Amino acid sequence: xxxxxxxxxxxxxxxxxxxxxxxxxxxxxxxxxxxxxxxxxxxxxxxxxxxxxxxxxxxxxxxxxxxxxxxxxxxxxxxxxxxxxxxxxxxxxxxxxxxxxxxxxxxxxxxxxxxxxxxxxxxxxxxxxxxxxxxxxxxxxxxxxxxxxxxxxxxxxxxxxxxxxxxxxxxxxxxxxxxxxxxxxxxxxxxxxxxxxxxxxxxxxxxxxxxxxxxxxxxxxxxxxxxxxxxxxxxxxxxxxxxxxxxxxxxxxxxxxxxxxxxxxxxxxxxxxxxxxxxxxxxxxxxxx
Amino acid sequence: xxxxxxxxxxxxxxxxxxxxxxxxxxxxxxxxxxxxxxxxxxxxxxxxxxxxxxxxxxxxxxxxxxxxxxxxxxxxxxxxxxxxxxxxxxxxxxxxxxxxxxxxxxxxxxxxxxxxxxxxxxxxxxxxxxxxxxxxxxxxxxxxxxxxxxxxxxxxxxxxxxxxxxxxxxxxxxxxxxxxxxxxxxxxxxxxxxxxxxxxxxxxxxxxxxxxxxxxxxxxxxxxxxxxxxxxxxxxxxxxxxxxxxxxxxxxxxxxxxxxxxxxxxxxxxxxxxxxxxxxxxxxxxxxxxxxxxxxxxxxxxxxxxxxxxxxxxxxxxxxxxxxxxxxxxxxxxxxxxxxxxxxxxxxxxxxxxxxxxxxxxxxxxxxxxxxxxxxxxxxxxxxxxxxxxxxxxxxxxxxxxxxxxxxxxxxxxxxxxxxxxxxxxxxxxxxxxxxxxxxx
Numbered sequence: 184x185x186x187x188x189x190x191x192x193x194x195x196x197x198x199x200x201x202x203x204x205x206x207x208x209x210x211x212x213x214x215x216x217x218x219x220x221x222x223x224x225x226x227x228x229x230x231x232x233x234x235x236x237x238x239x240x241x242x243x244x245x246x247x248x249x250x251x252x253x254x255x256x257x258x259x260x261x262x263x264x265x266x267x268x269x270x271x272x273x274x275x276x277x278x279x280x281x282x283x284x285x286x287x288x289x290x291x292x293x294x295x296x297x298x299x300x301x302x303x304x305x306x307x308x309x310x311x312x313x314x315x316x317x318x319x320x321x322x323x324x325x326x327x328x329x330x331x332x333x334x335x336x337x338x339x340x341x342x343x344x345x346x347x348x349x350x351x352x353x354x355x356x357x358x359x360x361x362x363x364x365x366x367x368x369x370x371x372x373x374x375x376x377x378x379x380x381x382x383x384x385x386x387x388x389x390x391x392x393x394x395x396x397x398x399x400x401x402x403x404x405x406x407x408x409x410x411x412x413x414x415x416x417x418x419x420x421x422x423x424x425x426x427x428x429x430x431x432x433x434x435x436x437x438x439x440x441x442x443x444x445x446x447x448x449x450x451x452x453x454x455x456x457x458x459x460x461x462x463x464x465x466x467x468x469x470x471x472x
Numbered sequence: 473x474x475x476x477x478x479x480x481x482x483x484x485x486x487x488x489x490x491x492x493x494x495x496x497x498x499x500x501x502x503x504x505x506x507x508x509x510x511x512x513x514x515x516x517x518x519x520x521x522x523x524x525x526x527x528x529x530x531x532x533x534x535x536x537x538x539x540x541x542x543x544x545x546x547x548x549x550x551x552x553x554x555x556x557x558x559x560x561x562x563x564x565x566x567x568x569x570x571x572x573x574x575x576x577x578x579x580x581x582x583x584x585x586x587x588x589x590x591x592x593x594x595x596x597x598x599x600x601x602x603x604x605x606x607x608x609x610x611x612x613x614x615x616x617x618x619x620x621x622x623x624x625x626x627x628x629x630x631x632x633x634x635x636x637x638x639x640x641x642x643x644x645x646x647x648x649x650x651x652x653x654x655x656x657x658x659x660x661x662x663x664x665x666x667x668x669x670x671x672x673x674x675x676x677x678x679x680x681x682x683x684x685x686x687x688x689x690x691x692x693x694x695x696x697x698x699x700x701x702x703x704x705x706x707x708x709x710x711x712x713x714x715x716x717x718x719x720x721x722x723x724x725x726x727x728x729x730x731x732x733x734x735x736x737x738x739x740x741x742x743x744x745x746x747x748x749x750x751x752x753x754x755x756x757x758x759x760x761x762x763x764x765x766x767x768x769x770x771x772x773x774x775x776x777x778x779x780x781x782x783x784x785x786x787x788x789x790x791x792x793x794x795x796x797x798x799x800x801x802x803x804x805x806x807x808x809x810x811x812x813x814x815x816x817x818x819x820x821x822x823x824x825x826x827x828x829x830x831x832x833x834x835x836x837x838x839x840x841x842x843x844x845x846x847x848x849x850x851x852x853x854x855x856x857x858x859x860x861x862x863x864x865x866x867x868x869x870x871x872x873x874x875x876x877x878x879x880x881x882x883x884x885x886x887x888x889x890x891x892x893x894x895x896x897x898x899x900x901x902x903x904x905x906x907x908x909x910x911x912x913x
Contacts, residue, residue, distance in 0.1 A: 225549035226567070226868040241908065246901065313712035314651075314730070334715045334886035420661050421715050422883025422897075437542045439872030439905075440549065 212453075218446035225440035238447035242435070250423040251431040252455075254338060258345070258427055259406040261338075263399060265346040270353030270398065271391065277354075278361045288358075295351040303415035306344045307333070337417045337425040344412050349405075353398045360394035361387070396470040400463060407456050428452050499790040500529045503557040504544050506777060507534050508720070509743055510609050510817055511559065514798055517806060521797050528790050537718075538662055541871070548573045553784040556791045560605060561664070562596045562776050563864050563871075569604040575781040575788060577603045580796050588801070588821050592844055593776050605778035606799040610819030611739040612772045612843035613672055613863070614836075615759040618752060621645045621652065621732050629733075631839075632770075633762045635676070635701060638733065642709040645732030654709030656731035657702070660718035661882040663874025668773065668863040669736070670881060671874075674698040676763045676771030680853040681865050681902075686911040688902035690877075690895045697764070699881065699891045706885055715886040727751060735761065737775065738843055741836035742814050758839040760846075769854050773863035774847035776819065819844055858912075869909045876901050 222234040242248065277288055294302065310317050311332040319329035332340040364387065372382050410429045413419055419426035419434065426434070432452060436445035505511045515532055522528060533555070535543060540559065547554045548568065560568070568574050580586060586594070586603065593610045597603055615638070617629050625644035629637065642654030658669040671681070679694030689695060706714050709732075711725055719736060723743055726734045727750040734740070747753040761770045779795040781788060797803060804816045804824060813833035816824060818840055824830050825841045834840075849862045859865045864874065877898045884894035 224868075225546065226871075228549055229571075246897070314725075329712060331713045331715075331886075334713060337886075417716070418661055418879070420879045420882050421886035421888050422879055422894075424883065424886075424888055434875075437546070438875050440545060441872070 215446045215449050218442055219450050221443045221446075223442045225442060234443055238443045239451065242444055242448045242451060245431070247423040247426055247431055247434075251426050251428045254423075254425060255407065255427040255429075257338060258342060258409055259403055261342040262346045262349060262406050263402060265342070266349045266353040266402060267395060267398060269346070269350050270357045271395075273350070273354045274357040274361050275387075278358060292351040292355055294348050295355075297348065299348065299411040300415050302348055303344055303412040306340075306347075307416045311340060333417050334421055337421060341409070341412050341416065341425055344416070345406065345409055349402055353402070356394050356398050357391055360391045364390050392470050396467045399467055403459065403463060407452075407459065428455070498527050498529065499787050500531055501556040501787060501790055501794055502531045502533060502554065503559075503794070504533045504535065504540060504547075504555045505559040506537050506540050508537075508739075508777075510739065511777070513807065513811070513815065514608070514803075514817075517803070517810070518798075520806060521794065525790070525793060528794070530794070537664055541664070545871075548782050548784070551784050553782070553786070555782060556785040556787050557794060558780050558782060559608070559777055560780050561778070562593075562774065563664075563861065563866060565597050565605045565778060565780065566599055566866065567868055568780075569599040569602075573783055574604045575783050575785070575792075577606060577781075577792070577795070580606070580792070584796050584800060585823075588823050590820060590822055590841075590844060592774060592847060592849075593820055596774060596776065596849065597778055605780035606795050607776040607778050607820040608799055609739055609817035610774070610776035610844060611737040612774055612819075612840070612847050613669075613736060613761045614738050614741075614839055614843050615733055615735050615762065616726065616741060616744055617641070617733040617757050617759065618645070618729075618731070618755055619757040620752075620755040622757070625732075629757065629759050632760050634765050635762045636765060638735075638762050639701070639705060642705060642733060646709045651730055652732060653711040653725075653730060654732040655705055656711055656717065656722045656725050656734045657706060657714070658718055658722065658736065659706065659710075659714040659882055659885050660716050660721070661875065661878035662718070663864060663871055663878060665718045665878065666882055666885075667874045667878040668775075670698065670702060670878075671865075672761065672771040672773045672863040673702060674771070675852050675862070676761065676767060676769055677701075678764065678767040678769065678854050680855045680857050682858060682906075684856050684858050686858060686906055688899050688906065690899040690902065695895060696891070699884065699895060702881075703884060703891055707887075715882045737773075738836065738840040739818060741840065742818065742834065745814065745835065758836050760839070760843060767854060770843075770846060771852075771862075772843050772847040774844060774849050775863065867909075869905060873902050873905045876905070 219238055220234055222230070222232045222237075224230070273291060277284065277291060281287065308315065313319050313329045313331040316329075318332070322329045330336070368386060369382065372386055377385070408429050409427060410433060413425055413427065413430045414433070417425040419430045428448075429452070432445050432448040435441045435448055505515070511534070515534070518530055522530060544555065544558050544560065546552070548558070565574070589607060590610060593607050594603065597605045597607060615629065615633060622629060622641065622645065625641070627641045627644045629641055638655070644654070645652065646654035658666045660666055674680075674695060677694050677698045679692060679698055680689050683689055711717065711730060717725070719740070722731065722734055722736060723740055725731050726744055729752045741758065744750050744756050745753050761772050763770050779798060781791045781795060785791055799820065801821065801823060804821065808816050808829070813827075813830045816830060818824070818834075818837075825837060831837050847862050850860050851857070852860075852862045859867060864870055880889075880894045880897045880901070883889050884891055889897070
């Protein structure tokens, strides 16, 4: 049992790490908070004054703001749906012993190692381009008019690109869950006359619940901040069709050089992300208990 | 010899030794540049400069136009000091010079011959008669068209075409099954991309961005006509995916023979007539930027990519030496010797246009100079305007506003909203941003 001395010693020794972590998180957040109340534009740095709540009001009344919120949700939910459902399907497939299993698994996982801007460039110029892309070639081969993906279906295109990148992650996590499934239980169920569908619904899925939760939680955190794929392919457009919250903040900061407005947007994004996190922890996080 | 004299002598000797040492100190210049053909060529030619200045090493940061602008603006505004030489446009030079972010180029070497710079370009880069950037190449805009396709389609394009003429030619040349599109224009959003073209086009339609009270004018009949005609041209006769085509994308389409006409920067002329890169090199004709019937304004733009030195650079002397070299007559001669006169950086020096060898090698030389000289950046619209600039509005807020309006028009091009809705959205966004920036000032 720890004595009072060892307890205080432990506290003392933990202190540097905790203080460092606090500074690490608090300083940037405090600075963002401070800038969000300033009229501060990089192109006119001399004209800096106190703005009060104006930057916040300006950011949320931006005509692109609501579009950005909706697009962010569509992006997150769309990618989650594809990666979770697709991930389960692929995990089930590659869990079966097949010839060349090792190579197949590596190939399936490999998109995760491609950096997002590179992946986006490949999709933009080699796959979805209406003149040079593979999809256009296929369409022409079938006698159809090529689809101009980024103009006609900008958000769908980005969902596809992002889902392609995250599918391996989901597959990997779900595959490990699948591999820990007890074979005897399956056999027992089979002997009791359970069909493959009911075995999947009553045995496999509940067994994978934790892994699915982990996939949803981790992916949501990253998907809320999708940015490189949008920058490389559509620049948030056409119009605001593929602008998400992150890209809207980027636009304020780097295209309009409006640091005050961008900081206010950043704070709003932090608040919204925390709301999503609380909701997620309540809704699906209980699986982790 | 008195002690003072000795001390002075000693000090002089020390200074001399010091400056010799300074001249030989190894210096690394970080140069931010845009990824277009002329700049890439410059990077390949710098061997001559580093041989003559063995103590100077060059480090390149080559970026796409929009990214370059972001990086460079952020760096200079926060006094980051990351770059020693910046590639910036005619838009930035006067604004940044006024902020005292740039080093004045008043002491360039004697043989640099500042008076040889094309007057319109030199004026655009000077504030109170002081030069703040050296032009690497300059451009206006013009029509480039396929003479073979025009002939086959039975249309002629005059030297001073109107938009009616252009529309008819585009219709005649379009052959979608053969993947030949009558006209390629910029559609990629950005104030320096689709808005450069659309602003120039609107000027040729008699439109203006702001009235003299700085009220946005997107609700005017002139803008209505500009956008409607642009959308018709692009939807009926343009290539697929036009809403993401910028200068480079259209250049590549034209070089591959997919465009009947292309209205863009004059600097493209040397690339589309280059037999090594262009499949249509021998059948390209040139004409002035079109105007609308009854509007006496060709909407010529004036743009130059320039080399400037940020005031924050610690390596001013070496940077100046490099800027003077890269924009000198010798550099032009060197490019001509290595790659022929057609490849010489255009638009910056009067002497180049007086050179018979250049006139012969570059069939577009006369049209380029004519377009540059015809650019009226002080009065871009036939209506009264409170701003300067041809294809842009020379106020700091324009980058943000232009890009947002560009996004809206790009959405109209992609078919996501109507021309009326796009103009209404552009009007309200611009009014909102201008009110925030405190206009009229």
